[in-house]
Amino acid sequence: MLRSIMRADAVRNLAAVLRTGARLLAEDPGTSMSAIASAAGVDRTTVHRHFATREALLSAVFQAKLDSSEKVLDEARLMAAPVAVALHRYVEGIIPVSREWPVDTRIKMQQDPAASTRRQEQSARLDAFIQRALDEGHLRRDTSPAWARAMLDQLVDSAAHRFPEIDAAQAADLVVDTFLNGLGTH
Amino acid sequence: MLRSIMRADAVRNLAAVLRTGARLLAEDPGTSMSAIASAAGVDRTTVHRHFATREALLSAVFQAKLDSSEKVLDEARLMAAPVAVALHRYVEGIIPVSREWPVDTRIKMQQDPAASTRRQEQSARLDAFIQRALDEGHLRRDTSPAWARAMLDQLVDSAAHRFPEIDAAQAADLVVDTFLNGLGTH
DNA sequence: CATATCTGCAACACGACTGTAGCAGTAATT
DNA sequence: AATTACTGCTACAGTCGTGTTGCAGATATG
Numbered sequence: 073m074l075r076s077i078m079r080a081d082a083v084r085n086l087a088a089v090l091r092t093g094a095r096l097l098a099e100d101p102g103t104s105m106s107a108i109a110s111a112a113g114v115d116r117t118t119v120h121r122h123f124a125t126r127e128a129l130l131s132a133v134f135q136a137k138l139d140s141s142e143k144v145l146d147e148a149r150l151m152a153a154p155v156a157v158a159l160h161r162y163v164e165g166i167i168p169v170s171r172e173w174p175v176d177t178r179i180k181m182q183q184d185p186a187a188s189t190r191r192q193e194q195s196a197r198l199d200a201f202i203q204r205a206l207d208e209g210h211l212r213r214d215t216s217p218a219w220a221r222a223m224l225d226q227l228v229d230s231a232a233h234r235f236p237e238i239d240a241a242q243a244a245d246l247v248v249d250t251f252l253n254g255l256g257t258h
Numbered sequence: 259m260l261r262s263i264m265r266a267d268a269v270r271n272l273a274a275v276l277r278t279g280a281r282l283l284a285e286d287p288g289t290s291m292s293a294i295a296s297a298a299g300v301d302r303t304t305v306h307r308h309f310a311t312r313e314a315l316l317s318a319v320f321q322a323k324l325d326s327s328e329k330v331l332d333e334a335r336l337m338a339a340p341v342a343v344a345l346h347r348y349v350e351g352i353i354p355v356s357r358e359w360p361v362d363t364r365i366k367m368q369q370d371p372a373a374s375t376r377r378q379e380q381s382a383r384l385d386a387f388i389q390r391a392l393d394e395g396h397l398r399r400d401t402s403p404a405w406a407r408a409m410l411d412q413l414v415d416s417a418a419h420r421f422p423e424i425d426a427a428q429a430a431d432l433v434v435d436t437f438l439n440g441l442g443t444h
Numbered sequence: 445c446a447t448a449t450c451t452g453c454a455a456c457a458c459g460a461c462t463g464t465a466g467c468a469g470t471a472a473t474t
Numbered sequence: 475a476a477t478t479a480c481t482g483c484t485a486c487a488g489t490c491g492t493g494t495t496g497c498a499g500a501t502a503t504g
Binding site: 100101102179209210211212215218219220222223226227229230234235246250251252253254255256257258 | 286287288395396397398401404405406408409412413415416420421432436437438439440441442443444
């Protein structure tokens with residue numbers, strides 16, 4: 073999609089379709105192109121002009137999410153910054169991304185090998201960070217890396233979608249605190 | 259569905275369709291009746307004989323899950339047993355249920371008001387238990403009940419589906435420990 | 445303003461899924 | 475063994491979503 077030689081209104085429409093699509097597909101993965109089109113305020117055929125097939129639209133939505141989250145991963149400096157700092161920065165950055173692109177990247181990605189490998193790369197970066205936190209003694213030594221990773225993902229998801237009214241900074245505090253300390257009295 | 263006057267093979271088929279349906283619908287909520295039928299080893303029309311419409315099948319799957327989880331809630335004695343005991347018993351009981359009926363009960367329940375209210379009732383029982391744990395000092399006083407509830411749900415989900423190889427008892431240990439203590443070093 | 449680009453609208457073909465019906469054959473129940 | 479209940483198979487109609495085309499009108503761009 074060569075945005076540089078596109079007319080301005082076309083770029084607007086394309087962005088609207090992408091965002092609306094992400095929102096509706098998150099609510100119901102079976103949402104039709106017609107539904108997305110009308111919700112985005114354009115005709116169904118216009119959507120088809122930008123995205124030849126339904127799969128192409130899904131790919132574009134995933135790509136958009138992957139772009140955003142990759143930027144967050146870069147800026148968090150997971151392997152360079154102190155663990156506590158990197159963790160908080162990542163969470164604070166990824167929550168708005170998760171809210172803007174609420175689609176679940178786990179669904180139906182086997183169709184899109186390019187996006188699939190890209191997702192795995194990003195996942196590996198997070199896994200490496202968890203391992204680092206474990207090695208440096210920030211996590212209990214009996215913690216399974218996979219379990220810690222799952223917890224982090226789930227906490228981010230909860231904060232992003234079940235508590236949409238909390239701003240990212242506060243939500244990050246909550247997530248990190250719960251991740252490290254749990255909810256029980258000590 | 260009057261199981262008492264049904265023939266034995268019919269009961270078997272019905273159960274197979276229900277379980278297979280739950281499994282496939284969890285992977286992809288858009289799974290067709292044909293796909294469920296063939297995966298269950300019966301003809302498509304046979305499925306229609308048991309469940310007139312697609313919605314009816316979904317309802318039945320949800321009902322089955324609600325039946326199982328209600329039993330767990332009862333046996334956990336959430337308001338009578340000591341908090342720590344009730345929590346562990348609930349988690350240990352609900353994980354197999356979540357594995358057997360992996361469908362997400364949040365999806366498309368507005369169509370089924372009966373199941374919807376039943377789900378809300380069960381949800382309220384868990385909320386009350388969280389509140390009790392808070393009142394009795396088992397949770398940090400600054401904990402939001404809604405956040406604690408979300409955490410519990412997510413932990414159970416993770417243990418049930420992302421770690422299917424761990425047996426329910428061990429998984430319950432892990433969930434409760436993470437819920438109360440988090441993963442950080444203290 | 446003149447041009448190229450984009451859009452909405454209407455129409456069409458195609459395939460997939462749903463839901464129904466009849467009937468012959470099979471399996472369970474007494 | 476006789477009866478009833480159940481199933482597979484085939485066929486059909488209806489609906490919905492997808493993807494494509496043509497054209498006239500609107501909008502951005504220079």
